[in-house]
Amino acid sequence: MNRVLFRFYAELNDFLADGRRGRSFEREFATAVSVKDAIEGLGVPHTEVDLVLVNGESVEFARQLRDGDRVSVYPVFESIDITPVLRLRPEPLREPRFVLDNHLGRLAAYLRMAGFDAVYRNDWQDAELAAASSRDRRILLTMDRGLLKRSEITHGYLVRETNPRRQLAEVIGRFDLAGAIQPFTRCLRCNVVLAPADRASVAGRVPPRLEAAELHQCPDCGRVYWQGSHWRRMRQILEHAVAAGRPSAATNEPAHPDQP
Secondary structure, three states, rough: OOOEEEEEEEEHHHOOHHHHHOOOEEEEEEOEEEEEHHHOOOOOOHHEEEEEEEEOOOOOOEEEEOOOOEEEEEOOOOOOOOOOOOOOOOOOOOOOOEOOOOOOOHHHHHHHHOOOOEOOOOOOOHHHHHHHHHHHHOEEOOOHHHHHHHOOOOOOOOOOOOOHHHHHHHHHOOOHHHOOOOHHHHHOOOEEEOHHHOOOOOOOOOOOHHOOOEEEOOOOOOEEEEEOHHHHHHHHHHHHHHHHHHHOOOOOOOOOOOOO
């Protein structure tokens, strides 16, 4: 029997049972088990993990656990440099692109509103979502914990909030996106980068009072955008999400590697 001591940090505790959150706990294994299998067996998807220390040394997911091992597990460090130690995933996506599952259509629109490349289809199955994430190097946003356990997915995040506006704030805060927002540069419907509108081509499609306004058009679907009352409402949504997504220094757990 192998007895192993675990300690999970920061938001990884969201995946654990109440009695295991924010503290060290012991788990027994009758047979040899890898770090990855042990972590996912406790309910934490490997895509949420960026660093594992066993007895103070960084290890890979394939490392077999032994009796008496002490395991520290840390979340994805999107904005913190941990290159001196072993990172378990490819490098963070400094120009983040997303693919979202079937439950996150409104969040996809909000991310596009903020200028981020966010692919969404309401008819994609799990295999298609996983393939798009892996093939196109997109962060998979999902509310399905099991989906993130697929081995081909390297960048993924389990969205905790259920309200779309709070989801937007959560994602902005989690991936430190506030400084990368480019509002109203993508089509909310097609996810395509907007282009300046050819006024002749949109004549009769916008109110006369906008003839001198700055207009943009989606090269794909042809939808025309301008700064009206809807624009001001969306800007307020973005400003609120950025403010709400800022981490609270009083509640943040230290992010540096430590022992259990």
